[in-house]
Amino acid sequence: MKQSRKIEHAPNRNAGNQSFNFNPSKWVPFRDKKEINRVLTIKREDIEKHENPDFRIKVLPDSEVDHYWITDMLKRIKHASDTGEKLVMILPNPTPLYKHLARLINACNIDCRNLHAFAMDEYADENGNIAPEGWEFGFTHAMMKYFYYELDEKLRPPKKQFVGFTNKNVNDYSQMIADHGGADICYSGPGWTGHLAFIEPDAPEFQGSLEEWRQMGARICTLSPFTIAQNSLHGIFGKSGNLAAVPPKAATIGPVDVISAKHRFDTHAITIHGTTTAWQRFVSRLVLHGPVTPLVPESILQTLRTDVYISESIAQNIETDWIKGY
Numbered sequence: 001m002k003q004s005r006k007i008e009h010a011p012n013r014n015a016g017n018q019s020f021n022f023n024p025s026k027w028v029p030f031r032d033k034k035e036i037n038r039v040l041t042i043k044r045e046d047i048e049k050h051e052n053p054d055f056r057i058k059v060l061p062d063s064e065v066d067h068y069w070i071t072d073m074l075k076r077i078k079h080a081s082d083t084g085e086k087l088v089m090i091l092p093n094p095t096p097l098y099k100h101l102a103r104l105i106n107a108c109n110i111d112c113r114n115l116h117a118f119a120m121d122e123y124a125d126e127n128g129n130i131a132p133e134g135w136e137f138g139f140t141h142a143m144m145k146y147f148y149y150e151l152d153e154k155l156r157p158p159k160k161q162f163v164g165f166t167n168k169n170v171n172d173y174s175q176m177i178a179d180h181g182g183a184d185i186c187y188s189g190p191g192w193t194g195h196l197a198f199i200e201p202d203a204p205e206f207q208g209s210l211e212e213w214r215q216m217g218a219r220i221c222t223l224s225p226f227t228i229a230q231n232s233l234h235g236i237f238g239k240s241g242n243l244a245a246v247p248p249k250a251a252t253i254g255p256v257d258v259i260s261a262k263h264r265f266d267t268h269a270i271t272i273h274g275t276t277t278a279w280q281r282f283v284s285r286l287v288l289h290g291p292v293t294p295l296v297p298e299s300i301l302q303t304l305r306t307d308v309y310i311s312e313s314i315a316q317n318i319e320t321d322w323i324k325g326y
Contacts, residue, residue, distance in 0.1 A: 029201035102150035123247040140164025165251035174217030183261040194296035198252035269311035
């Protein structure tokens with residue numbers, strides 16, 4: 001009887017070197033592969049370097065980024081209180097931090113009568129109706145609940161000086177800010193699409209040449225599918241990926257409001273609930289060192305006087321992690 005013979009196949013020594021080329025999905029707003037690959041290679045030690053001396057990038061320990069943000073706000077509010085000067089702020093929605101800021105203001109007995117605050121954005125439904133202040137998941141609701149009403153009553157400015165988007169004011173919102181002489185400070189941080197506020201790169205309401213885009217003011221816009229996915233992970237929506245929980249549109253300031261501000265303060269420090277996983281690690285490099293284009297809205301900051309603070313987690317090198325895998 002013949003014995004069976006074991007057949008051994010020689011290993012494919014080129015298996016790990018085979019190339020597979022493809023173009024980014026049509027849903028990805030910025031698809032320039034050359035620029036994408038270039039910014040991917042920016043190392044931690046080089047991320048602070050920029051040719052514009054007014055675009056100042058600083059890497060901080062993860063725990064310090066929020067402290068810098070609160071310190072900047074407190075310093076400006078204290079200065080307005082001491083000098084009697086008007087202070088106009090465009091505010092994002094980092095709701096837990098506002099309570100800490102309000103506590104410091106109360107402890108230091110700082111009068112906020114000269115403060116004028118404008119919410120950066122607010123959700124809207126499929127017909128462009130803006131979420132009311134009373135909607136518990138809204139940004140205006142958060143600004144009022146966690147900042148305005150946390151201030152001691154004797155220190156608060158008149159309620160009319162804390163402004164959020166409404167169906168009535170959305171078309172005049174940019175002019176309302178301009179009537180104050182523009183914002184003194186605009187706080188921001190990039191979304192997954194590179195958006196600033198809800199100025200989305202793929203929204204039909206924000207299409208045009210760079211120069212046309214720079215002049216666009218506040219409006220209702222269509223949210224990117226990537227923004228909806230990102231926000232579905234927020235705590236207010238159950239941090240569970242419920243895409244249907246996030247409204248499809250939003251009211252937002254426009255590029256002209258950011259550009260017209262006297263100064264800008266930008267933070268990059270979002271990881272997935274304290275892990276080393278961060279969608280922001282790549283888009284931060286694209287925002288800070290990629291081309292200036294409406295396809296990456298926050299990139300306009302590169303041309304403006306801006307203080308940028310990046311956490312160590314976001315600044316770390318982008319490398320394949322086979323231990324994490326999928």
